[in-house]
Amino acid sequence: xxxxxxxxxxxxxxxxxxxxxxxLGGQITALMRFKENPEPPTDGALPPGLDDKVMHASIxxxxxxIMATDGGCSESSRHTxxxxxxxxxxxxxxxxxxxxxxxxxxxxxxxxxxxxxFSPSFGVVTDRFGVNWMVIVPMPMPA
Numbered sequence: 001x002x003x004x005x006x007x008x009x010x011x012x013x014x015x016x017x018x019x020x021x022x023x024l025g026g027q028i029t030a031l032m033r034f035k036e037n038p039e040p041p042t043d044g045a046l047p048p049g050l051d052d053k054v055m056h057a058s059i060x061x062x063x064x065x066i067m068a069t070d071g072g073c074s075e076s077s078r079h080t081x082x083x084x085x086x087x088x089x090x091x092x093x094x095x096x097x098x099x100x101x102x103x104x105x106x107x108x109x110x111x112x113x114x115x116x117x118f119s120p121s122f123g124v125v126t127d128r129f130g131v132n133w134m135v136i137v138p139m140p141m142p143a
Contacts, residue, residue, distance in 0.1 A: 005086060006067040009129060013054035013070040016129045020059055020066075023102035024088070029065070030058040046071075061088075085124070085132035093137055096121040100135045103127045 009016050020026045035051040053070035066086070088103075090096050100113045106128030113123030113135065121137040 004065055004067055005084070006069070007131065008069050008071065009054075011053060011070050012129055013057060013068050016131075017054075017057055017059050017068060019127070019129070020061060023105070024061050024099060026059045026061040028057065028059050030056065032056050034071075085134050087134045087136060089136055089138055091137070093121040096123070096135050096137050100125060103133050103135070 007013075007016075014031070017026075017028050017031070021028055032055050033052055034046065034055045037055055050070065055069060055071060057068045059066050059068070088099055090099055096113060100123050104125045104127070108126045109123070110126055110132070111122075111124040113121055116122045119136050119139060122135065124132065124134050126132050
């Protein structure tokens, strides 16, 4: 069994995918626009202006796959994600710093990267799309 996050960006999906590709080394593995839907919706089923927006996309970051869309949002939720964070586990403190600083570009640091009782390097940042990220270097398992 696997659980995958599906993020809704309300018009900024493609921008977010390119940001994650460039900053986290992700690979966009699928991207379909609303106008490419093989079964177009009935008239009035979608708000106007979605034709060139992303109906469904997928990006691989490391061993994880994140799915995304421009649909399923209201204008009031354009810049907020509530009650969810994505955790980015990295190999070492240097990579944690690199990824954390990349995600913080245009975003907001909620907890600076630093040592905790559960990690040599952990921090929380909200990126410029409103997605909360927890960057962590896992503690080595005792032998």
